[in-house]
Amino acid sequence: MLDGTILAEEIWKRFRLDERPTYLQDRIAGARDRMRGRSGDSWRWALNDVSLRAQPGESWALVGANGAGKSTLLKIISRVMYQTAGRLEMAGRVGALIEVRAGLTPLLTGRENIYLTGSIMGLPRREVARRFDEIVEFAELEKAVDRQVKYYSSGMQMRLGFSVAAHLQPDILLVDEVLAVGDASFQQRCLDQIRKVLNEGTTLLFVSHDLAAVEATCANGIWLHNGEAQTAGPIREVLSAYRGSVEGDAKSRADIEGLVRVSQVEAAAPDGGLAKTGGPLDVSLTVHSDKSYRAWIYLGITEGAATPIFLLNPGRETMLEPGETRVRCSISSLPLPAGRYYLWGGIYRNWTQGEELIGWQPLTEFDAYGPELDAAPRAVVRLSPIHVDSEWEVDAA
Amino acid sequence: MLDADGSDAAIVEMPPGEATLAGAPEIHARRSEPRPEIWFRRRIRPLPALRELWAFRELTITLAERDLRVRYKQAALGVAWAVIAPVVMMVAFTVLFNRFAKVDTGGVPYALFSYLGLLPWTFFSGSVSNGGLSLVTNNELLNKLYCPREVFPIAAIADALVDLLIASCILLLLFPITGFAPKAQSYYLPLLLIVMIAFTLGVTLAVSAIVVYARDLRLVLPLAIQVGLFVTPVVYGASSISSSKAFLLVFSAINPLVSVIDGMRDTVLSGVAPNWMLLGVGAVSALVYLTGGFLLFKHLETGMADIA
Numbered sequence: 001m002l003d004g005t006i007l008a009e010e011i012w013k014r015f016r017l018d019e020r021p022t023y024l025q026d027r028i029a030g031a032r033d034r035m036r037g038r039s040g041d042s043w044r045w046a047l048n049d050v051s052l053r054a055q056p057g058e059s060w061a062l063v064g065a066n067g068a069g070k071s072t073l074l075k076i077i078s079r080v081m082y083q084t085a086g087r088l089e090m091a092g093r094v095g096a097l098i099e100v101r102a103g104l105t106p107l108l109t110g111r112e113n114i115y116l117t118g119s120i121m122g123l124p125r126r127e128v129a130r131r132f133d134e135i136v137e138f139a140e141l142e143k144a145v146d147r148q149v150k151y152y153s154s155g156m157q158m159r160l161g162f163s164v165a166a167h168l169q170p171d172i173l174l175v176d177e178v179l180a181v182g183d184a185s186f187q188q189r190c191l192d193q194i195r196k197v198l199n200e201g202t203t204l205l206f207v208s209h210d211l212a213a214v215e216a217t218c219a220n221g222i223w224l225h226n227g228e229a230q231t232a233g234p235i236r237e238v239l240s241a242y243r244g245s246v247e248g249d250a251k252s253r254a255d256i257e258g259l260v261r262v263s264q265v266e267a268a269a270p271d272g273g274l275a276k277t278g279g280p281l282d283v284s285l286t287v288h289s290d291k292s293y294r295a296w297i298y299l300g301i302t303e304g305a306a307t308p309i310f311l312l313n314p315g316r317e318t319m320l321e322p323g324e325t326r327v328r329c330s331i332s333s334l335p336l337p338a339g340r341y342y343l344w345g346g347i348y349r350n351w352t353q354g355e356e357l358i359g360w361q362p363l364t365e366f367d368a369y370g371p372e373l374d375a376a377p378r379a380v381v382r383l384s385p386i387h388v389d390s391e392w393e394v395d396a397a
Numbered sequence: 398m399l400d401a402d403g404s405d406a407a408i409v410e411m412p413p414g415e416a417t418l419a420g421a422p423e424i425h426a427r428r429s430e431p432r433p434e435i436w437f438r439r440r441i442r443p444l445p446a447l448r449e450l451w452a453f454r455e456l457t458i459t460l461a462e463r464d465l466r467v468r469y470k471q472a473a474l475g476v477a478w479a480v481i482a483p484v485v486m487m488v489a490f491t492v493l494f495n496r497f498a499k500v501d502t503g504g505v506p507y508a509l510f511s512y513l514g515l516l517p518w519t520f521f522s523g524s525v526s527n528g529g530l531s532l533v534t535n536n537e538l539l540n541k542l543y544c545p546r547e548v549f550p551i552a553a554i555a556d557a558l559v560d561l562l563i564a565s566c567i568l569l570l571l572f573p574i575t576g577f578a579p580k581a582q583s584y585y586l587p588l589l590l591i592v593m594i595a596f597t598l599g600v601t602l603a604v605s606a607i608v609v610y611a612r613d614l615r616l617v618l619p620l621a622i623q624v625g626l627f628v629t630p631v632v633y634g635a636s637s638i639s640s641s642k643a644f645l646l647v648f649s650a651i652n653p654l655v656s657v658i659d660g661m662r663d664t665v666l667s668g669v670a671p672n673w674m675l676l677g678v679g680a681v682s683a684l685v686y687l688t689g690g691f692l693l694f695k696h697l698e699t700g701m702a703d704i705a
Contacts, residue, residue, distance in 0.1 A: 016704075
């Protein structure tokens with residue numbers, strides 16, 4: 001088996017339902033129950049028949065809601081935790097960035113921590129020494145490297161943790177939802193570094209809620225839901241399935257009712273058909289109100305989650321009289337490539353920060369047809385999937 | 398991991414169990430439990446485990462070094478701390494204890510007599526109290542990346558060994574002060590130290606693993622160590638509690654430190670070979686402690702990450 005291969009087949013993991021720290025008295029109580037023939041154990045399956053086969057140099061993302069089992073799977077693959085059932089085979093050195101603290105020891109200096117992490121990864125000291133300057137430079141800790149880590153800010157700790165894990169040439173790199181702590185420029189440099197490491201043949205397993213970063217970094221993905229793999233495969237397919245489910249969840253929770261009520265929401269081309277890239281889109285909704293309000297109406301188009309690709313508002317207050325108010329918004333040219341989109345909306349009493357008449361929530365969904373979104377180079381994060389027409393001329397000079 | 402009673406029964410019953418899920422077709426295709434043949438069973442194979450431990454020797458050294466640094470960085474007295482504890486105890490025993498209960502030391506100055514008992518005892522108690530909590534205190538580190546977890550207690554023992562070396566330097570002062578010279582038979586010491594380390598390792602491994610599962614034991618630990626001081630012949634001689642040979646052998650089987658300390662006094666202070674019968678029993682017992690402690694540790698290691 002080549003270094004960097006991960007073969008995880010039919011992985012199951014269960015936890016006790018009561019996850020509080022255990023004490024001797026609990027053990028005694030449990031033993032007493034068992035002797036009386038009662039099994040006091042209750043279990044929860046955190047991973048339910050999940051398989052992952054990664055070849056060297058592949059990049060896999062794990063996406064899913066909190067508690068879906070992503071971190072548990074990472075911990076099993078890093079062999080910190082044992083699976084309850086299933087087969088796990090791996091080859092090569094593993095570098096992991098799983099906790100925000102990144103496993104640093106607060107009482108030691110940055111320098112000592114770098115060597116300590118190196119020896120956990122199984123690297124000889126001289127190897128760590130060879131890369132030492134590179135690690136410190138990347139983490140921007142030249143001045144702080146001989147200070148105790150407990151005096152580091154959380155951003156500094158994260159930078160150091162990432163830098164160590166990514167620079168010690170692991171065959172397998174596990175990164176769990178930690179980049180969120182860094183500032184934007186550091187995040188970008190992390191992604192660059194991840195790309196570099198990938199090009200050197202390292203296998204990447206990436207957990208993040210930042211779907212744009214996931215899409216930019218990973219070629220493959222697994223969507224976990226309640227410990228089960230919903231879809232596994234090319235990242236775009238996995239993400240669109242996952243985004244769809246996020247919206248579906250949100251919609252089933254929300255009846256569009258606050259201090260006012262919204263009904264008859266529609267988003268479609270003016271002729272009632274599918275919206276087309278670059279074509280018009282009409283949004284209409286009806287607001288029912290008992291009182292009269294001066295309101296600000298916001299609409300947003302999203303890919304599923306609450307963060308919109310772009311926002312729309314009339315730019316002025318809207319008078320909502322008691323009874324029904326019909327609201328219509330026409331977009332003359334929709335800058336979205338083919339895909340499924342979600343219309344979110346909110347109605348507020350004052351400009352931006354006022355009392356919510358309707359909280360920010362999904363209103364409806366629609367499909368657009370037209371050109372596919374162009375693929376981005378690896379590790380380049382696109383903020384929004386916007387389609388812009390362009391014409392190119394490439395001539396030999 | 399696998400609770401034989403409950404889950405085996407569940408596996409046997411699985412087909413009808415699945416049938417009850419028929420109302421939800423997409424769940425029906427999924428199993429509610431893993432296939433019986435893929436359940437994970439940890440096999441403890443001592444030789445590969447030891448080889449792996451050897452492969453991680455550099456980590457063990459780094460951890461031991463880290464603990465020493467942290468300890469001496471925080472304590473104002475630094476390295477002197479390793480000396481102070483046994484010396485203060487020695488002085489207290491010499492001035493107070495020896496005055497009330499006249500101990501039969503066989504003509505050896507009591508300060509030396511008790512210090513030779515205190516050295517192994519301090520090593521043992523330091524190992525068990527620091528090493529015993531090492532998995533709990535290093536929780537963050539051992540949940541980060543895989544390593545054989547016994548490196549943490551072993552690193553704590555290595556630290557205690559360094560402390561023992563430092564504390565032994567006091568003997569260089571103590572011998573001239575008391576006007577007493579160590580005897581040539583001191584060359585037996587390495588043998589005695591091996592028995593001491595084997596016993597300490599076994600107990601520390603077992604305690605460290607158990608404390609993860611029963612956190613309240615860490616409160617009991619200091620008390621147990623305090624009691625241990627008096628059921629070990631530190632302040633008194635092993636032979637002075639009973640003249641019965643059988644009693645001494647049983648005592649040494651339960652607590653191999655009896656044979657270690659007795660051997661140290663015989664060789665270094667009295668200049669005779671250790672009591673081989675006593676030491677033999679102690680060595681066998683230490684080996685049993687070590688094997689048992691290691692197997693228990695490996696057995697409990699599997700589930701540690703789940704509750705830590």
